[in-house]
Amino acid sequence: MSAMKGWIDIGAVVDIPMLGARVVKSAVGCIAIFRTEADEVFAIDDKCPHKAGPLSQGIVHGRAVTCPLHNWVISLESGAAQGADSGQVRTYRLKVEKGRILLDGATLAASHAA
Amino acid sequence: MNVTVEGKPTANRKGAVDQPKPRQRLVVIGNGMAPGRALERLFEQAPDAYEVTIFNAEPRVNYDRIMLSPLLSGEKSFEQIVIHGDGWYVKHGVTLYKGATVTQIDRAAKTVTTARGITVPYDKLLIATGSLPIIIPVPGHKLAGVLSYRDLDDVQAMLLAAKSRGHAVVIGGGLLGLEAAVGLKEQGMDVTVVHLAPTLMERQLDTPAGHLLQRAIEARGIRILTGANTKAILGEKKVEAVLLEDGTRLVADLVIMAVGIRPNAQIAKDAGLTVNRGIVVDTSMRSSDPEIYAVGECAEAHGQVFGLVAPLYEMASVIAQQLAGDATAAFQPSALATKLKVTGINLFSAGDFAEGRDREEIVLRDAARGVYKRLILKDDKLIGAVLYGDTADGAWLFDMIKKAKPVDAMRDTLIFGPSYAGGSPLDPTAAVAALPDEAEICGCNGVCKGKITAAINTLGLKSLDDVRAHTKASASCGSCTGLVEQLLTISLGDTYNPTAVQPMCGCTTLGHDDVRRLIVARTLQTIPDLMQALEWKTSCGCAKCRPALNYYMIATWPDTYKDDGQSRFINERVHANIQKDGTYSVVPRMWGGVTSAKELRAIADIVEKFEIPTVKCTGGQRIDMLGVKKEDLLAVWADLNKAGMVSGAAYAKGLRTVKTCVGTDWCRFGTQDSTGLGVKLEKFLWGSWTPAKLKLAVSGCPRNCAEATCKDIGVICVDSGYDVHFAGAAGLDIKGTELLGHVTTEAETIEVIAALTQLYREQGRYLERIYKWAKRVGLETIRQQIMADVERRKALYDRFVLSQSFSQKDPWAERVGGHDAHEFAPMADLTRLEAAE
Numbered sequence: 001m002s003a004m005k006g007w008i009d010i011g012a013v014v015d016i017p018m019l020g021a022r023v024v025k026s027a028v029g030c031i032a033i034f035r036t037e038a039d040e041v042f043a044i045d046d047k048c049p050h051k052a053g054p055l056s057q058g059i060v061h062g063r064a065v066t067c068p069l070h071n072w073v074i075s076l077e078s079g080a081a082q083g084a085d086s087g088q089v090r091t092y093r094l095k096v097e098k099g100r101i102l103l104d105g106a107t108l109a110a111s112h113a114a
Numbered sequence: 115m116n117v118t119v120e121g122k123p124t125a126n127r128k129g130a131v132d133q134p135k136p137r138q139r140l141v142v143i144g145n146g147m148a149p150g151r152a153l154e155r156l157f158e159q160a161p162d163a164y165e166v167t168i169f170n171a172e173p174r175v176n177y178d179r180i181m182l183s184p185l186l187s188g189e190k191s192f193e194q195i196v197i198h199g200d201g202w203y204v205k206h207g208v209t210l211y212k213g214a215t216v217t218q219i220d221r222a223a224k225t226v227t228t229a230r231g232i233t234v235p236y237d238k239l240l241i242a243t244g245s246l247p248i249i250i251p252v253p254g255h256k257l258a259g260v261l262s263y264r265d266l267d268d269v270q271a272m273l274l275a276a277k278s279r280g281h282a283v284v285i286g287g288g289l290l291g292l293e294a295a296v297g298l299k300e301q302g303m304d305v306t307v308v309h310l311a312p313t314l315m316e317r318q319l320d321t322p323a324g325h326l327l328q329r330a331i332e333a334r335g336i337r338i339l340t341g342a343n344t345k346a347i348l349g350e351k352k353v354e355a356v357l358l359e360d361g362t363r364l365v366a367d368l369v370i371m372a373v374g375i376r377p378n379a380q381i382a383k384d385a386g387l388t389v390n391r392g393i394v395v396d397t398s399m400r401s402s403d404p405e406i407y408a409v410g411e412c413a414e415a416h417g418q419v420f421g422l423v424a425p426l427y428e429m430a431s432v433i434a435q436q437l438a439g440d441a442t443a444a445f446q447p448s449a450l451a452t453k454l455k456v457t458g459i460n461l462f463s464a465g466d467f468a469e470g471r472d473r474e475e476i477v478l479r480d481a482a483r484g485v486y487k488r489l490i491l492k493d494d495k496l497i498g499a500v501l502y503g504d505t506a507d508g509a510w511l512f513d514m515i516k517k518a519k520p521v522d523a524m525r526d527t528l529i530f531g532p533s534y535a536g537g538s539p540l541d542p543t544a545a546v547a548a549l550p551d552e553a554e555i556c557g558c559n560g561v562c563k564g565k566i567t568a569a570i571n572t573l574g575l576k577s578l579d580d581v582r583a584h585t586k587a588s589a590s591c592g593s594c595t596g597l598v599e600q601l602l603t604i605s606l607g608d609t610y611n612p613t614a615v616q617p618m619c620g621c622t623t624l625g626h627d628d629v630r631r632l633i634v635a636r637t638l639q640t641i642p643d644l645m646q647a648l649e650w651k652t653s654c655g656c657a658k659c660r661p662a663l664n665y666y667m668i669a670t671w672p673d674t675y676k677d678d679g680q681s682r683f684i685n686e687r688v689h690a691n692i693q694k695d696g697t698y699s700v701v702p703r704m705w706g707g708v709t710s711a712k713e714l715r716a717i718a719d720i721v722e723k724f725e726i727p728t729v730k731c732t733g734g735q736r737i738d739m740l741g742v743k744k745e746d747l748l749a750v751w752a753d754l755n756k757a758g759m760v761s762g763a764a765y766a767k768g769l770r771t772v773k774t775c776v777g778t779d780w781c782r783f784g785t786q787d788s789t790g791l792g793v794k795l796e797k798f799l800w801g802s803w804t805p806a807k808l809k810l811a812v813s814g815c816p817r818n819c820a821e822a823t824c825k826d827i828g829v830i831c832v833d834s835g836y837d838v839h840f841a842g843a844a845g846l847d848i849k850g851t852e853l854l855g856h857v858t859t860e861a862e863t864i865e866v867i868a869a870l871t872q873l874y875r876e877q878g879r880y881l882e883r884i885y886k887w888a889k890r891v892g893l894e895t896i897r898q899q900i901m902a903d904v905e906r907r908k909a910l911y912d913r914f915v916l917s918q919s920f921s922q923k924d925p926w927a928e929r930v931g932g933h934d935a936h937e938f939a940p941m942a943d944l945t946r947l948e949a950a951e
């Protein structure tokens with residue numbers, strides 16, 4: 001598991017359309033990587049807390065995404081459902097270096113253990 | 115009803131039979147904003163006291179003159195600025211003579227007579243003839259193309275002249291002149307403002323604010339010449355140029371004179387009433403003849419004449435009370451505040467702001483933000499204020515000016531406004547909450563905060579429209595709308611549902627129709643431009659407004675707009691319908707429900723090849739493959755394309771299906787080729803985006819086996835041709851269609867349907883099905899535009915054809931060809947990495 005401990009290069013920021021998302025497949029399930037209008041990148045589980053809708057397919061606005069199945073709004077920062085709905089998805093640590101997105105292998109591993 | 119010629123009253127007299135004692139006859143000359151308000155108030159207090167007759171020189175009902183500028187710039191339509199529609203006159207038994215000018219008042223006989231000789235007796239007379247625009251009598255002032263800015267006719271003439279996109283010169287840089295200049299610029303004209311004084315709006319603004327305003331107006335591409343005196347207007351038959359005193363010659367196709375107004379008091383003078391600048395009235399609003407009242411801009415009270423609605427509405431209330439029998443009501447003018455109604459420029463001035471020895475001033479400048487504020491104090495009281503750039507505190511300051519209370523205690527922080535509390539600014543709602551109950555919110559109508567909150571609480575008001583209807587607040591120039599909404603929020607909390615006001619979503623206060631009009635009026639061509647120009651409250655919108663805006667852009671600029679995939683719901687982005695398990699369904703077009711062995715074979719092969727779990731006939735006469743994995747979509751589409759099939763757009767707010775029956779091809783009752791027409795319609799309409807989904811059907815006879823009479827658009831073939839129906843529903847609502855009209859040829863049927871589709875595309879609000887749109891705008895107006903107005907139909911048809919030339923591309927083929935490739939593959943696969951460990 002050593003390679004999973006460090007930072008894992010999953011691709012370039014520009015591979016994600018602005019206000020869009022891409023999916024990374026992992027052993028813990030699909031992770032959705034979002035790019036906001038301000039060019040920030042976030043990683044959260046691609047699984048809506050409501051009925052497991054694929055959040056990567058939703059509409060991105062501000063630092064949130066609207067789920068494509070029943071329109072829950074999920075915060076990209078905290079993974080929490082906004083407004084009247086309650087629910088939580090996992091968020092993943094990442095950093096951006098020279099335009100590349102590096103996912104924290106440790107958070108992946110931690111979720112393994114969980 | 116609706117007769118506009120003189121001599122034919124618009125409304126019937128109510129209660130002529132069962133009215134026991136004869137009512138007093140009240141005759142009103144002029145149908146502007148002031149008498150309109152007086153009558154409203156009178157009918158509230160004494161609904162049956164008078165039998166009212168109105169003469170109006172303008173051939174129309176009472177409308178909001180203040181809103182002529184938004185009308186000119188394209189932000190509003192005439193229907194939106196009508197104050198009293200025809201129905202109001204009927205309801206109150208008012209007889210309105212439209213296009214009827216009163217030329218004589220006979221005080222001895224107590225009658226008035228119009229230019230065409232109609233004479234009507236009165237018990238009480240109300241003169242409300244408003245003002246006349248001042249025309250400077252320079253040579254050439256009578257040439258065609260020289261207009262004033264006072265009524266709807268002026269605006270219509272300006273809009274017509276603006277079509278040439280030529281040069282306009284506006285003489286006068288006051289409120290009206292600047293609003294006209296901005297409106298004409300929005301309409302595409304090249305505009306120059308010629309102003310005599312050294313700074314703009316010098317009567318309302320001090321010099322620094324005047325300069326800031328000049329810069330803001332110039333930034334819109336309008337040329338401004340100050341200290342400029344007009345010498346002559348040049349031209350042969352119509353205006354060609356304006357010549358200034360210094361020899362400058364300005365090319366002009368249109369000249370607007372907006373140099374001021376004077377009270378229109380001639381008929382009163384002729385009748386021997388006391389007239390000074392205006393018709394002189396006492397505090398009860400009576401003229402020198404006690405049976406005759408005057409109201410509005412034509413009246414002179416306390417030696418003053420008025421040119422803003424706030425004091426005129428106060429006069430109107432006094433008259434209503436007097437007429438209703440309250441002899442104590444008295445008019446007392448209060449301080450005035452002015453705002454310029456140009457979207458994007460905020461300025462406010464109130465009270466007295468001249469400099470003087472006995473005065474002190476507090477000034478705040480923030481050049482970077484373009485903010486300037488100046489407060490004028492005298493004897494420790496606030497007497498005037500000029501705000502530019504940030505006018506949020508206007509209401510609060512104006513309240514303080516009117517109250518004339520000493521302000522020494524708060525002097526240090528006064529200029530930061532009520533939101534300054536102990537160092538950190540409050541949010542705007544809290545600032546409004548902090549206002550006292552007597553603070554005036556709506557300057558035009560003189561409505562204070564307490565009255566609005568009381569109305570919200572006691573009458574259970576829920577929306578901005580409710581508040582407008584019951585208190586008049588925000589019902590005139592609209593610049594206090596934000597404050598009223600904040601009061602609704604404060605009073606109702608979460609139960610205040612701003613969608614009742616119909617903003618598009620929480621990101622804006624504008625409704626769908628306003629946004630659509632502004633897209634055109636201000637040539638907004640991208641979503642970020644629009645959000646900037648219309649001051650969106652969020653950085654990039656939300657899942658509600660973005661899809662709507664994307665549609666409005668496509669519908670408005672079909673040739674230049676670049677579709678924004680990220681503003682589309684997933685189904686429209688990947689051209690398939692997402693299912694509950696995250697897989698997709700794929701529905702190819704089957705034109706008119708007709709298929710072939712080749713197509714069926716291809717579908718069968720695909721289902722086997724990709725192990726698609728379910729194949730099903732849809733309710734729309736075609737085949738659905740359900741449960742396709744996202745990564746298989748491209749390959750499935752490639753195979754379908756190979757067999758000649760394209761996307762059925764089963765996911766689109768756009769053309770869905772055209773169902774047909776077998777028609778004359780096979781059926782013994784068929785009267786026309788319903789299958790063929792259905793196929794033609796689908797091949798003509800496919801690919802078009804519409805406000806909501808669009809479904810058609812064509813039945814070969816009135817037995818209607820294709821169920822055409824519950825579709826968005828349906829055709830029933832008959833022996834003599836085609837009955838075109840529309841506005842049916844069979845989903846969440848069930849509703850039979852309405853007949854649009856009858857046509858005789860297939861070609862005409864297609865033209866009518868394309869024109870109808872285009873009209874819906876242009877007017878429908880996003881997600882509004884045809885039947886809802888039709889209910890909102892009226893079936894008759896749609897019939898009128900499509901069936902009666904052949905020219906209009908042709909123009910709509912042409913616009914539809916143009917738009918189709920850009921939209922009929924199979925989205926599946928595009929994606930198979932590599933478009934949006936990122937949508938269909940994961941970014942990285944870490945499972946392999948992990949497996950390798």
Ligand code: SRM
Pocket residue numbers: 691692693699701730731732733734735736738764770771809843844845846847883
């Ligand atoms: C596939 C189909 C059912 C079937 O198996 O037959 C279907 C499936 C869906 N319909 Fe439908 N409708 C289908 C024919 C209809 C019909 C019948 C017709 O078209 O003649 C109606 C009634 C007519 C009408 O349009 O009003 C119909 C009225 C609706 C409505 C109610 C719309 C309304 O404004 O009242 C919705 C909900 C909506 O659009 O918001 C809806 C929504 C849906 C959605 C898109 C639900 C959703 O949002 O995911 C379903 C998608 C399933 C999928 O992924 O394929 N479907 N739906 C039919 C596809 C027709 C086609 O070939 O394109």
Ligand SMILES: Cc1cc2nc3c(=O)[nH]c(=O)nc-3n(C[C@H](O)[C@H](O)[C@H](O)COP(=O)(O)OP(=O)(O)OC[C@H]3O[C@@H](n4cnc5c(N)ncnc54)[C@H](O)[C@@H]3O)c2cc1C
Pocket residue numbers: 143144145146147148149169170171172179180181182183214215216217242243244245263264265290293378381409410411412420421422423424426453455558591
């Ligand atoms: C473009 C524009 C923008 C404005 N913006 C603002 C603003 O932002 N804020 C503000 O407070 N005010 C504004 N005003 C001023 C405001 O509109 C007027 O103060 C108000 O409309 C005056 O009302 P009134 O009833 O006195 O007269 P009017 O509304 O002028 O009505 C007079 C009516 O009487 C009719 N009439 C005249 N003579 C006769 C006759 N002999 N017989 C029959 N009918 C006759 C006329 O045709 C006219 O319809 C604006 C005005 C204009 C033109």
Ligand code: SF4
Pocket residue numbers: none
């Ligand atoms: S009726 Fe339409 S929306 Fe409802 S379950 Fe069936 S297909 Fe889905």
Ligand code: FES
Pocket residue numbers: 048049050051052053067068069070071072
């Ligand atoms: S699954 Fe996301 S809102 Fe229902």
